[in-house]
Amino acid sequence: MRYIRYASIAIFALALILIALANRVMVPVRLVPQDLTGFTALNPATEVPLFVVIFGGILAGLILGFIWEWIREAGERAAAARQAREMQRLRAEIKRLKRDKHEGNDEVIAILDDGRA
Template sequence: MRYVRYALLAIILIVVVLLAVANRELVTLRLMPEQLSGVYQLSHELPLFVVILVTLLLGVFLGYVLEWGREMRQRREASERKRLIAKLERENAELRRRHAAPKDEVLAILE
């Protein structure tokens, strides 16, 4: 399984390098539309592959954050169930200890 992961990472690396080499021309990245910018215009000249990779990384990061938030309820429920199981196991051990049959038959008759 480790080799499959390494092969997948190598393929992704090759695709990223090819994307970077194929998209080296500069593009103007404007943070506001020209009609809304007013006096101050925020814009930067960047290579196209940087814009694409940053956008992809932001999308992956946002996906991870949203997934983490979605799974928070399941993690909380699992934690609560783990505490309940530990409590019930302690109760079970206490009841077994308290109600266990005596080892000696003579003592059992005396009780």
């Protein structure tokens, strides 16, 4: 199984390298479209290889997706935490009830009864 994982990683890395080599042309990246530069006082632009733009877009999409999913699952995490607290409270109550049930009884019977539950 480990070799399959290593082979998959190697194939993925090779694909990324081939994409980078095929898209080395320099492209301008601007913050504001060129038609709107008259309305802004600041128009930073830089030239980067196309594969940097492609990989940057993929990375930005992944990060936004992870953040979106984390926010979406906040309710489920809160519900799980509530259930865990409720289970802890119920376990403590079961212990208390067992202790109260065997109060004044023989300790051996209490231990045997506690082991059956």
